[in-house]
Amino acid sequence: MILIDAVTKRYPDGTTAVDRLTLEIPDGSITVLVGPSGCGKTTTLRMINRMIDLTEGRITLDGADIRDQPVNALRRSMGYVIQNAGLFPHRTIADNIATVPRLLGWDRRQAKTRALELMERVGLDVSLAKRYPYQLSGGQQQRVGVARALAADPPVMLMDEPFSAVDPVVRKGLQDELLRIQSELGKTIVFVTHDIDEAIKLGDMVAVLREGGKLAQYAPPSELLSAPADPFVEDFLGVDRGVRRLSFFTAAGVELNSVPVVAVDSGAGQIAERMIPQMPYLLVTDTEGRPLGWAEGKKRMSGDETLIPYGHSFTAGRDSLRAALDSAVISPTGWAVAVDENGRAVGVASQETIAAAIRAAHAERQADA
Numbered sequence: 001m002i003l004i005d006a007v008t009k010r011y012p013d014g015t016t017a018v019d020r021l022t023l024e025i026p027d028g029s030i031t032v033l034v035g036p037s038g039c040g041k042t043t044t045l046r047m048i049n050r051m052i053d054l055t056e057g058r059i060t061l062d063g064a065d066i067r068d069q070p071v072n073a074l075r076r077s078m079g080y081v082i083q084n085a086g087l088f089p090h091r092t093i094a095d096n097i098a099t100v101p102r103l104l105g106w107d108r109r110q111a112k113t114r115a116l117e118l119m120e121r122v123g124l125d126v127s128l129a130k131r132y133p134y135q136l137s138g139g140q141q142q143r144v145g146v147a148r149a150l151a152a153d154p155p156v157m158l159m160d161e162p163f164s165a166v167d168p169v170v171r172k173g174l175q176d177e178l179l180r181i182q183s184e185l186g187k188t189i190v191f192v193t194h195d196i197d198e199a200i201k202l203g204d205m206v207a208v209l210r211e212g213g214k215l216a217q218y219a220p221p222s223e224l225l226s227a228p229a230d231p232f233v234e235d236f237l238g239v240d241r242g243v244r245r246l247s248f249f250t251a252a253g254v255e256l257n258s259v260p261v262v263a264v265d266s267g268a269g270q271i272a273e274r275m276i277p278q279m280p281y282l283l284v285t286d287t288e289g290r291p292l293g294w295a296e297g298k299k300r301m302s303g304d305e306t307l308i309p310y311g312h313s314f315t316a317g318r319d320s321l322r323a324a325l326d327s328a329v330i331s332p333t334g335w336a337v338a339v340d341e342n343g344r345a346v347g348v349a350s351q352e353t354i355a356a357a358i359r360a361a362h363a364e365r366q367a368d369a
């Protein structure tokens with residue numbers, strides 16, 4: 001565990017960047033530091049690997065004060081990833097990744113093997129190993145940055161806005177990749193971002209800092225969304241925090257109706273059986289059961305309609321209530337389409353049914369609390 005214990009950082013010009021910050025950073029999980037620009041996130045991160053000296057308080061790693069450890073050994077036990085990757089421009093990708101193993105005395109071949117293994121782990125094609133950083137896209141460079149930080153298998157990873165400089169699609173890919181790697185490796189990760197969505201997606205624990213380097217709240221993301229400590233945190237979380245909170249509830253409780261689902265080759269008799277009074281639409285699937293679109297029941301009987309696009313589906317039992325609600329909101333019929341893991345329609349759910357599941361989930365959570 002990393003313990004940040006009543007730590008203050010004052011810069012020589014008198015700026016208090018971090019003010020009596022206390023955080024217990026648990027092992028094997030992702031702790032995100034989030035907050036507006038200038039609230040002391042980077043300063044905090046850099047005090048952990050002693051790139052910046054703290055002014056007051058102490059930081060311990062597994063009970064030992066970090067100031068009692070040789071600084072080089074401390075830094076090697078902590079991978080460090082920054083925005084724009086910070087790669088060495090004149091070294092190949094493989095050599096960049098092998099930097100720390102080489103410093104640790106691994107022989108060239110061993111370090112190269114490790115570099116290639118890590119390229120695969122972070123989702124990079126090994127054919128890129130001989131390229132130089134400028135020959136890679138921003139997203140690929142960022143992956144190299146992560147691979148380089150993982151090279152000597154450090155127990156701790158410090159990541160300072162590592163994905164901020166790439167476009168939203170690449171960024172989502174990098175975030176998903178980080179979560180996948182983390183589920184395999186279980187590092188102790190301290191991750192800095194100013195993006196609350198990123199914090200909520202990645203963090204097991206999220207520390208919200210406010211200006212002047214003060215801790216506003218330290219909690220798991222679902223708790224942050226359900227019970228922000230004060231108006232600052234509430235404001236920082238944004239107006240759609242209720243909807244975002246639904247990401248933490250499973251859609252398993254949504255009651256599905258499989259009746260208004262028909263295969264594209266169904267005959268008039270089957271279609272008639274599948275029409276229900278409260279709904280003028282039928283969900284039409286291909287012969288494998290995958291959704292194609294909505295049809296108005298009566299027109300389907302006469303076979304002269306074009307299908308209405310259904311937007312997107314949610315996976316029953318796996319996706320969240322947020323995904324289910326979004327699916328219903330985006331659907332022109334107001335009904336969400338639920339599929340199984342193989343993409344086959346298992347039923348449809350109305351906005352009212354989803355609202356009922358949301359109420360039930362909230363009630364259950366309150367009863368647990």
Ligand SMILES: Nc1ncnc2c1ncn2[C@@H]1O[C@H](COP(=O)(O)OP(=O)(O)OP(=O)(O)O)[C@@H](O)[C@H]1O
Pocket residue numbers: 011012013015016017035036037038039040041042043044194
């Ligand atoms: N070397 C320095 N000397 C004086 N003040 C500094 C120094 N480095 C940072 N600061 C100040 O300390 C405060 C915290 O800076 P820090 O970089 O830790 O914030 P941050 O939350 O990471 O910001 P950002 O999101 O913009 O990167 C800011 O007010 C900054 O201006």
